[in-house]
Amino acid sequence: MDRPFAITLPVGSSRANHTGSWRVERPVYVDHLPPCNDACPAGENIQRWLYHAESGDYEAAWRILVEENPLPAIMGRVCFHPCESACNRVRVDEAVGINAVERFLGDTALARGWRLPDPGPDSGRRVLVVGAGPAGLSATYHLRRAGHAVTLVEGAARLGGMMRYGIPAYRLPRAVLDAEVERILEMGVEVVLGRSVKDIAAARDEFRADAVFLAVGAQLGRRVSIPAGDSAKMIDAVTFLHQVAEDDPPLLGRHVVVYGGGDTALDAARTARRLGATDATIVYRRNRAKMPAHAEEVEQALGEGVTVRWLSTIERFEGERLLIEKMALNAEGFPEPTGELEELDADALVLALGQDTDLSLLEGSEVHVADGVVPVAESMMTDVPGVFAGGDVAPSDRTATVAVGHGKRAAKGIDAFLGDRSFERPERHPLAAFERLNTWYYADAPRTQRPELERIRRQTNFEEVVGGLTEDNALFEARRCLSCGNCFECDNCFGVCPDNAVIKLGGGDRYEIDYDYCKGCGICVAECPCGAIEMVPERI
Amino acid sequence: MLQQLEGSRAVAETVARCRPEVVCAYPISPQTHIIEAIGAMVKDGRLAPCEFINVESEYAAMSVSIGASAAGARAYTATASQGLLFMIEAVYNAAGLGLPVVMTLANRAIGAPINIWNDHSDAMAVRDAGWIQLFAETNQEAADLHVQAFRLAETLSVPVMVCMDGFILTHAVEAVDLIDQAVVDSFLPPYEPRQVLDPDDPVSIGAMVGPEAFEEVRYLAHLRQLDALELIPSVAEEFAALTGRASGGLLHPYRLDDAETVIVAMGSVLGTIKDAVDARRATGERVGVLGVTTFRPFPVAAVADALAGARRVIVVEKAFSLGMGGVLATDVATASPASGPELATVVAGLGGRPITRRDVEGVLGRSAQGTLPRLSFLNLDEDVVARERARMAASRRSGPFAENVLRDLAAGGANR
Amino acid sequence: MTETRVHFYQVGSFAVGNRLLSDADRTVQASRERTNSLDAGHRACQGCGEALGARYALDAAMRATGGRLVAVNATGCLEVFSTPFPETSWRIAWLHSLFGNAPAVATGVAAAMRAKGRDDVRVVGQAGDGGTVDIGFGALSGMFERHDDVLFICYDNEGYMNTGVQRSAATPPTARTATSEAVGADPGNVFGQGKDLPRIAMAHDIPYVATATVADLHDLERKVERAMTFRGARYLHVLVPCPLGWGAASADTVRLARLAAESGFFPVFEAEHGVVTGVRRIRRRVGVEEYLRPQRRFAHLFAGEGRPDLVARLQLIADANVERYGLAPEEE
Known part of the structure; x- marks a missing residue:
C-alpha cells in the first residue's frame, strides 16, 4: 500500500528490533527439588504425582507414585509423612494433605484393579530377599521390575512383617495390606513362608541366589x-x-x-x-x-x-x-x-x-555388625559383596517408609552389583526453598480434614479410625500443592512479560524464553509462583 | 439561482452540499453563524449521514477533525482568531499527518487587546503550518472555494483553510448563487483516503520520526504544496467550466495590463481597491490590482509574472509582523525580480478599522508623489501614539496603553 | 449419588492461566492466540508497567470486540517507545496525534465510524497520566460529557516519565520527581488532593468507570470486557508502575502494583452510572510503608531518622481509601 512516508508504518515491524541485546541477566527455567520429595524416605516424586492428581488423572498419578513405592494404600495410612512437615504450604496456611491423597490414590487403584508395571525382561539372575516387611517387599518389587528373579523368605506365617504384626488393624486394615502385597506377588515371586533363615551364606547357596537382601526387621522387644x-x-x-x-x-x-x-x-x-x-x-x-x-x-x-x-x-x-x-x-x-x-x-x-534386631543368622558370616545393626554403604551393600541389608536392620529411623526406601535403594544397588556397575544415586536438584515462591498467586485454601471414626466406636473395635478422602476432597487437596520449584504451567511468565518474550509451548511442554526480545527485567522470575525461573548473569 | 444570503449561510449551505461526514462546532465570532446553520441541517436531517459534534474547545474541534479524517471521514470545522491560535498545535498536526480537513477561517484580529473585528493576523499566524490557505474576495467566492477546498484537500492529502473576512463577508447579506448539489457531486467524488484507520488493514499512523527522516518528511510536504500550485488553477478552471464562475485559482489580476503601480492585497478589501483603481484609471493613471487568492502555497512564479511590468508595488495588508513589517509584502518581495519595482507596505484595517476608497486613493496619490514610505500604517493617529509614548517615558506605572488610548479618544481631544 | 464440581484451583483466581482452568476462566493473556496488540521489539524500559498494561487492556479489548478496534494514543512513553520510525510495535489500527488531544481524536474516530455506519468498530483512547489528568483533561471531560462512544484508558505511572520524571497531578504526595525534588522541609511532591480522575469521571455519570492495576490481570480484563458492553463514554484507570520514575527494580513492577492495591493506597473499584458497584477488596493488607520502601522516589522518607510524620500522612490517605470504598479484607 502506498502509505505516507515515515508517518505511517506497517504493523508489527518492531520485531526487527532485537531488544534482547539490552540484557545483562537472562531468565532460565529450572527444576528445583520440592521439599516434600526431598523429605520422602521412600524417594517418591510427590510433586509430580500430585500434578497428575490435580487434573483428575488418578491413574497417571498412581503410576508415577508406584514408580518409587508399590504400597501407596498402606503408606497413605501408616506413613508419618515427613513430606507434610517439610511442605512449604505450612507457611501459607497448612501443609498439603499429601498422605491423604496418597491413600486416595492407593485405594482407588485397589478399587479399580490397576496393576503394577510388568516385570522387566528376565536377567537370569536371582536374589534372595530375607524378610517380607516393607523393606523386603519394596526390594522384591524393584528387583522384579529390573528383571531379576526373587525368592522371598519369611519367618512368619504371612507376609507383611511389622505392617502385619506391629501395626494394629485400626490403623491398617488387613484387606488393604493383603491386596497391596498380593499385587507385588502377581509380578512373579517365589515365596517361602514360615522359614527362618539361620545362616545367610547357606541360604544364599541353597536358593542359588546371586545376591541377598537382608531385611528381617527389629522384632525383639527391648x-x-x-x-x-x-x-x-x-x-x-x-x-x-x-x-x-x-x-x-x-x-x-x-x-x-x-x-x-x-x-x-x-x-x-x-x-x-x-x-x-x-x-x-x-x-x-x-x-x-x-x-x-x-x-x-x-x-x-x-x-x-x-x-x-x-x-x-x-x-x-x-x-x-x-x-x-x-x-x-x-x-x-x-x-x-x-x-x-x-x-x-x-x-x-x-x-x-x-526393639532390637535378631541378627543371629549372621553369626559365622563375614557380615559386620555394629551396635546391633548392620552398617551398609550407600548402595545398602554390607561389607560382604552381594549381601545387602535394609529396613530396621540398617542404621536409620525405623519406619515403614524408610524401609520402603531402603528396599528400593537396595534393589538398585543389587541391580548395579549384578550388572557389575558402580552404584550412583541420581543427582538431586537444589532445594525449592519457600523464599523462592511467590505465594500471592495461590488461593487461600485450608486443608481438608480426613473424617475420623467416632470415639465410642473406636474403643470397642478394630475398625479403621481415619477415613479416606472423597474424590472431591482429594482433588481439592492435590490442587493445594504449590508445585514448589517445578513449572506447572500457570502462564504467569507468558502473561507478565512486558516484551512478549516468553513463548508458550503448551500441552505440557511448558515455555521458552525468546532471547531475541527478552530485556532481562526479571518480572517473570518475580511473579513465578513456584520459583521455577531464575536469573543468571548474561555472558558477554 | 441568485439568492440574498448572509455570507455565513452561503458557506454553510455550500459546505453541506459537499457532504461532510463529521462537523465540529465551537462558537467564536465571527464564524459562529456557519456552524450554527450546519448544526441545524444535521439536526433536522437535511445533512445526513453527518455527525455534528459540539466540542469543548477549538483544540478539540481540530482534534476531532483529525480523528474523523484519519478514520476516512470528510471532516469540516470553522474558527477564527483566538480559536485558531488555541487549536494551532492540532492545525500543524493535521497537516503533518496529511489529513484533508477543510476549515473556514473567519478572519479576525488577535488580542490582546481583545478585538472581534476583522484583520488577517490569525491566518498569518498559521502561515507555516502546512495548510493550503485560500482567501475569498466575495461571499460567492467564499462559498465556491469550499467546494474546491475539499477537492484539493482530498486529492493532495493536505488540509485546506478557506479564509473569509470576518463580519465584512461572514455577516454581509449579498446575492449568492448557491451551487447545485448535482454539480458538487460531479465535481467532488467521495473521499478515498490515502491512509485510513481500518481494523481489517491496520496501520500505525503518527509515528515518531527522528533526524534520520524528518527533513525528508518535511520536504515531501513542501513538494505537495508545490504540487498544489499546479492543481489549484486546474481545479478552478474545471469549476469555472461547470459554474461559469471564476472563483479560486492562484491570483485575481485586475487591470494589470500596462499598470505601472500595482496594489497587492487579499480578501474583501480587493473590492474597495478595485473601485479606487477604477477611479484613478478614469484620470488616466496606470494603476492595477493583484488579488492573491492562494496565499499558501505562495504562487511565487505567478506573482512575478503578474508584477513583471510594474514600477511600483504597494502591498496593502491587514496584518503585519511586529518589529519587521508586512507579511504578504515579504512574500511579494521574494517573488519580485531583483531589479524589480519599488515596494511599499501599507498596513491597514487592523482590528476592523475601515479601509475606504478614499484611503486607497490617498495611498496611490502618495505613491505617485513619492511620499509613500516603505512601511506605513493607514490612518494612524500619531497624536495618540505620541501621548502614550510620553506617558511611558514620564512614569514607570503609566498603565495599560490600550486603555490609555481609549481614554484619550473618549476625552474627545480634551487632552490634546 | 450427588456430584459436586470442584471449583477450587490451585492458582485459578490469581495467575494468568492454568492448565486446569476452562478456557473461559483463563485470561486473554494466557492464550497463544492473543493479539499481542503491542508486540515485541518496542523500546520501553526493562520491566515497563505501561507496556504491560497496554497489551493487557488492548488484547482484552480486541477479544471483546472481535478485533474491531481502533486505538488513539496520546503523546508519551507509550507512543514514543512503540513507534519510532521505521518500526511500530502495534498490531492494531493505531493513531497518534498530540499530547493533549487523544480523547478528542478518539471522538473523531468514533464519529467517523458512526457516520459510515461502522457500528461494529469500537474506539479506545489511551494516554499516560499526564495526557489524561493534566494536558488532556479538558478534552477528556468533553468526551465524557458528550457521551462519545469511546473507552478511554489512562495508564497511570504517576508522573511525566517520558520527559524525565516530572510531577503530574497524579504524582502522590512526597514523591520525588525532577520538578519536586526531595529537598527542604517539605521534600517531594506537595500534599494535596491530586486529581482523582476516576471520581471526576464518575461525576460525569458516564456508564462505566473502573480502576485496575497490572497486578490483577483477571480483574483488569474483566473490566475491559465489561466496559465494552456499554456504548458511550467509559473510563478505565490502570496503575502501571514505572521502574525508572519510581526508582524501583525492574522485576518489581507487578509486585509494586500489588502492594499499591493491598495497602489501599490505590483503590481498585468500578462504578456504573456514577455509583460504585464493585470493589476489589484487599486480600493481605499491608501498611503503606511496605509499598513505599522499595521505591527510591520515597527514599527520603526512610533515610536517616526518616520522616515518620509524612509516612503517617500517606497512611491516612490509604486508610481513607479503605474507608471510602470498603476495601478492608473480608472477615475470616
Whole structure:
C-alpha cells in the first residue's frame, strides 16, 4: 500500500528490533527439588504425582507414585509423612494433605484393579530377599521390575512383617495390606513362608541366589530390669501386638500400663483399650514435647481415653500395684528423679521401650555388625559383596517408609552389583526453598480434614479410625500443592512479560524464553509462583 | 439561482452540499453563524449521514477533525482568531499527518487587546503550518472555494483553510448563487483516503520520526504544496467550466495590463481597491490590482509574472509582523525580480478599522508623489501614539496603553 | 449419588492461566492466540508497567470486540517507545496525534465510524497520566460529557516519565520527581488532593468507570470486557508502575502494583452510572510503608531518622481509601 512516508508504518515491524541485546541477566527455567520429595524416605516424586492428581488423572498419578513405592494404600495410612512437615504450604496456611491423597490414590487403584508395571525382561539372575516387611517387599518389587528373579523368605506365617504384626488393624486394615502385597506377588515371586533363615551364606547357596537382601526387621522387644513380683504380668509390646495380629490376644486385665513413649507404646495402649481394658495408662519419663510418638497418634490415643503419666518412671511392679517415681526437668531439660513416688493400679505392664534386631543368622558370616545393626554403604551393600541389608536392620529411623526406601535403594544397588556397575544415586536438584515462591498467586485454601471414626466406636473395635478422602476432597487437596520449584504451567511468565518474550509451548511442554526480545527485567522470575525461573548473569 | 444570503449561510449551505461526514462546532465570532446553520441541517436531517459534534474547545474541534479524517471521514470545522491560535498545535498536526480537513477561517484580529473585528493576523499566524490557505474576495467566492477546498484537500492529502473576512463577508447579506448539489457531486467524488484507520488493514499512523527522516518528511510536504500550485488553477478552471464562475485559482489580476503601480492585497478589501483603481484609471493613471487568492502555497512564479511590468508595488495588508513589517509584502518581495519595482507596505484595517476608497486613493496619490514610505500604517493617529509614548517615558506605572488610548479618544481631544 | 464440581484451583483466581482452568476462566493473556496488540521489539524500559498494561487492556479489548478496534494514543512513553520510525510495535489500527488531544481524536474516530455506519468498530483512547489528568483533561471531560462512544484508558505511572520524571497531578504526595525534588522541609511532591480522575469521571455519570492495576490481570480484563458492553463514554484507570520514575527494580513492577492495591493506597473499584458497584477488596493488607520502601522516589522518607510524620500522612490517605470504598479484607 502506498502509505505516507515515515508517518505511517506497517504493523508489527518492531520485531526487527532485537531488544534482547539490552540484557545483562537472562531468565532460565529450572527444576528445583520440592521439599516434600526431598523429605520422602521412600524417594517418591510427590510433586509430580500430585500434578497428575490435580487434573483428575488418578491413574497417571498412581503410576508415577508406584514408580518409587508399590504400597501407596498402606503408606497413605501408616506413613508419618515427613513430606507434610517439610511442605512449604505450612507457611501459607497448612501443609498439603499429601498422605491423604496418597491413600486416595492407593485405594482407588485397589478399587479399580490397576496393576503394577510388568516385570522387566528376565536377567537370569536371582536374589534372595530375607524378610517380607516393607523393606523386603519394596526390594522384591524393584528387583522384579529390573528383571531379576526373587525368592522371598519369611519367618512368619504371612507376609507383611511389622505392617502385619506391629501395626494394629485400626490403623491398617488387613484387606488393604493383603491386596497391596498380593499385587507385588502377581509380578512373579517365589515365596517361602514360615522359614527362618539361620545362616545367610547357606541360604544364599541353597536358593542359588546371586545376591541377598537382608531385611528381617527389629522384632525383639527391648527389656529393662524392673523389680517385679512373681505374679506381675509383663509383656513386651512387640509380642503383644504380634499376638493380637494373630488373633490370639493375651489376657491383660482391666488396668493396663504401657511403659514407653514411642508410637508402639501408643499402639499398645490403644489396642489394650480395644481389648477391654477400662484404663490404659502410658508411663513416660519425659514430657509431651519430647515424646517421640507422632503428635496425631497421641491426639487420637487421648481421644480414645488413653491416659499418660508424663515425667514418670516405673520403680517397681508388684502384683496389682505399680510404683512410679515422678521426674522433673533439670536446667538442661533432662528429667531427673525427684524421689516422689506414686501408685497405680496395674493388672499388666506392657513394655514398649524399643526393639532390637535378631541378627543371629549372621553369626559365622563375614557380615559386620555394629551396635546391633548392620552398617551398609550407600548402595545398602554390607561389607560382604552381594549381601545387602535394609529396613530396621540398617542404621536409620525405623519406619515403614524408610524401609520402603531402603528396599528400593537396595534393589538398585543389587541391580548395579549384578550388572557389575558402580552404584550412583541420581543427582538431586537444589532445594525449592519457600523464599523462592511467590505465594500471592495461590488461593487461600485450608486443608481438608480426613473424617475420623467416632470415639465410642473406636474403643470397642478394630475398625479403621481415619477415613479416606472423597474424590472431591482429594482433588481439592492435590490442587493445594504449590508445585514448589517445578513449572506447572500457570502462564504467569507468558502473561507478565512486558516484551512478549516468553513463548508458550503448551500441552505440557511448558515455555521458552525468546532471547531475541527478552530485556532481562526479571518480572517473570518475580511473579513465578513456584520459583521455577531464575536469573543468571548474561555472558558477554 | 441568485439568492440574498448572509455570507455565513452561503458557506454553510455550500459546505453541506459537499457532504461532510463529521462537523465540529465551537462558537467564536465571527464564524459562529456557519456552524450554527450546519448544526441545524444535521439536526433536522437535511445533512445526513453527518455527525455534528459540539466540542469543548477549538483544540478539540481540530482534534476531532483529525480523528474523523484519519478514520476516512470528510471532516469540516470553522474558527477564527483566538480559536485558531488555541487549536494551532492540532492545525500543524493535521497537516503533518496529511489529513484533508477543510476549515473556514473567519478572519479576525488577535488580542490582546481583545478585538472581534476583522484583520488577517490569525491566518498569518498559521502561515507555516502546512495548510493550503485560500482567501475569498466575495461571499460567492467564499462559498465556491469550499467546494474546491475539499477537492484539493482530498486529492493532495493536505488540509485546506478557506479564509473569509470576518463580519465584512461572514455577516454581509449579498446575492449568492448557491451551487447545485448535482454539480458538487460531479465535481467532488467521495473521499478515498490515502491512509485510513481500518481494523481489517491496520496501520500505525503518527509515528515518531527522528533526524534520520524528518527533513525528508518535511520536504515531501513542501513538494505537495508545490504540487498544489499546479492543481489549484486546474481545479478552478474545471469549476469555472461547470459554474461559469471564476472563483479560486492562484491570483485575481485586475487591470494589470500596462499598470505601472500595482496594489497587492487579499480578501474583501480587493473590492474597495478595485473601485479606487477604477477611479484613478478614469484620470488616466496606470494603476492595477493583484488579488492573491492562494496565499499558501505562495504562487511565487505567478506573482512575478503578474508584477513583471510594474514600477511600483504597494502591498496593502491587514496584518503585519511586529518589529519587521508586512507579511504578504515579504512574500511579494521574494517573488519580485531583483531589479524589480519599488515596494511599499501599507498596513491597514487592523482590528476592523475601515479601509475606504478614499484611503486607497490617498495611498496611490502618495505613491505617485513619492511620499509613500516603505512601511506605513493607514490612518494612524500619531497624536495618540505620541501621548502614550510620553506617558511611558514620564512614569514607570503609566498603565495599560490600550486603555490609555481609549481614554484619550473618549476625552474627545480634551487632552490634546 | 450427588456430584459436586470442584471449583477450587490451585492458582485459578490469581495467575494468568492454568492448565486446569476452562478456557473461559483463563485470561486473554494466557492464550497463544492473543493479539499481542503491542508486540515485541518496542523500546520501553526493562520491566515497563505501561507496556504491560497496554497489551493487557488492548488484547482484552480486541477479544471483546472481535478485533474491531481502533486505538488513539496520546503523546508519551507509550507512543514514543512503540513507534519510532521505521518500526511500530502495534498490531492494531493505531493513531497518534498530540499530547493533549487523544480523547478528542478518539471522538473523531468514533464519529467517523458512526457516520459510515461502522457500528461494529469500537474506539479506545489511551494516554499516560499526564495526557489524561493534566494536558488532556479538558478534552477528556468533553468526551465524557458528550457521551462519545469511546473507552478511554489512562495508564497511570504517576508522573511525566517520558520527559524525565516530572510531577503530574497524579504524582502522590512526597514523591520525588525532577520538578519536586526531595529537598527542604517539605521534600517531594506537595500534599494535596491530586486529581482523582476516576471520581471526576464518575461525576460525569458516564456508564462505566473502573480502576485496575497490572497486578490483577483477571480483574483488569474483566473490566475491559465489561466496559465494552456499554456504548458511550467509559473510563478505565490502570496503575502501571514505572521502574525508572519510581526508582524501583525492574522485576518489581507487578509486585509494586500489588502492594499499591493491598495497602489501599490505590483503590481498585468500578462504578456504573456514577455509583460504585464493585470493589476489589484487599486480600493481605499491608501498611503503606511496605509499598513505599522499595521505591527510591520515597527514599527520603526512610533515610536517616526518616520522616515518620509524612509516612503517617500517606497512611491516612490509604486508610481513607479503605474507608471510602470498603476495601478492608473480608472477615475470616
